[in-house]
Amino acid sequence: MPVIDLANPTRFLSIISRVLPWLAAATVLLFAFGLARVMTAPDDYQQGATVKIMYLHVPTAWLSMMCWGVMSMAALGTLVWRHPLADVAGKAAAPIGAAFTFICLITGSLWGRPTWGTYWVWDARLTSMLVLFLLYLGVLALYWTAEDPGRGSRAAAILALVGAVNIPIIKFSVEYWNTLHQPASLFRKGGSAIDPSILIPLLIMAGAFTLLFFTLHFAAMRNEILRRRVRSMRLMQAQELAKARS
Amino acid sequence: MNLGAHADFIVASYAVTAFVIAALVAWVTLDYSAQQRILGDLEDHGVTRRSQRAGKDKR
Numbered sequence: 001m002p003v004i005d006l007a008n009p010t011r012f013l014s015i016i017s018r019v020l021p022w023l024a025a026a027t028v029l030l031f032a033f034g035l036a037r038v039m040t041a042p043d044d045y046q047q048g049a050t051v052k053i054m055y056l057h058v059p060t061a062w063l064s065m066m067c068w069g070v071m072s073m074a075a076l077g078t079l080v081w082r083h084p085l086a087d088v089a090g091k092a093a094a095p096i097g098a099a100f101t102f103i104c105l106i107t108g109s110l111w112g113r114p115t116w117g118t119y120w121v122w123d124a125r126l127t128s129m130l131v132l133f134l135l136y137l138g139v140l141a142l143y144w145t146a147e148d149p150g151r152g153s154r155a156a157a158i159l160a161l162v163g164a165v166n167i168p169i170i171k172f173s174v175e176y177w178n179t180l181h182q183p184a185s186l187f188r189k190g191g192s193a194i195d196p197s198i199l200i201p202l203l204i205m206a207g208a209f210t211l212l213f214f215t216l217h218f219a220a221m222r223n224e225i226l227r228r229r230v231r232s233m234r235l236m237q238a239q240e241l242a243k244a245r246s
Numbered sequence: 247m248n249l250g251a252h253a254d255f256i257v258a259s260y261a262v263t264a265f266v267i268a269a270l271v272a273w274v275t276l277d278y279s280a281q282q283r284i285l286g287d288l289e290d291h292g293v294t295r296r297s298q299r300a301g302k303d304k305r
Binding site: 043 | 247248249250251252253255256258259260262263266267269270271273274275277278281282284285288291293294295
């Protein structure tokens with residue numbers, strides 16, 4: 001089957017209905033395995049048991065940025081090729097990205113209090129993550145409040161592309177500015193600085209959160225396609241009623 | 247498993263995460279049921295999509 005066939009909403013729905021149960025089952029299994037590894041993972045020599053918060057904080061931070069990347073690519077599809085499935089993908093990703101960014105901010109704050117002695121500081125990493133969360137809320141507001149869905153989608157797509165500038169700012173904020181947030185421990189020159197006893201559970205949890213993201217995203221895309229069908233059928237019903245009355 | 251002196255912060259982090267994920271799962275599940283129900287109601291009232299109508303006309 002050619003890949004382009006996937007871009008057809010009806011074909012996409014048929015594939016998703018077959019894939020989604022398997023994806024959901026794999027997500028649950030990987031979370032169960034990951035959480036079992038987290039429970040038996042050792043404490044960090046500096047952070048103590050609070051390192052367990054990192055198994056939530058780090059994957060959700062990665063995914064909040066990856067989700068914006070998905071939305072930016074979808075925005076290109078919406079603005080350049082005007083593909084309806086691209087718009088569906090962008091709209092479905094926004095609430096999930098906002099939720100992951102929210103988890104990242106809250107867990108980071110709950111980790112910061114015992115480790116740094118404060119819930120929040122206005123340093124470059126924390127502030128740029130907060131900006132990402134506000135950008136997600138902005139995109140959601142454009143999608144949910146625009147009277148004309150087409151105009152709302154185009155405005156949200158433009159914001160998604162403009163907001164993509166924030167992603168490298170988040171990534172490099174800990175290198176370019178003097179921040180309380182520690183520099184990268186995994187993706188850095190010289191390899192990971194994390195001991196395998198903590199790194200392996202972290203990577204398993206990152207895999208579980210990634211599967212969760214795709215499960216939720218595909219399910220939300222399916223719902224959005226159905227919502228658009230409902231809208232077009234209601235419009236047709238209204239047109240037929242108007243024709244019958246005239 | 248001993249969570250040490252900062253157990254409250256660890257438990258709160260996992261509770262918030264579980265709550266947000268549960269809310270996302272509930273959102274997609276309930277939304278799917280709602281859209282399916284509305285589509286079913288519209289089809290019961292004889293409203294069909296343009297593509298379905300075109301398919302019927304061809305036959």
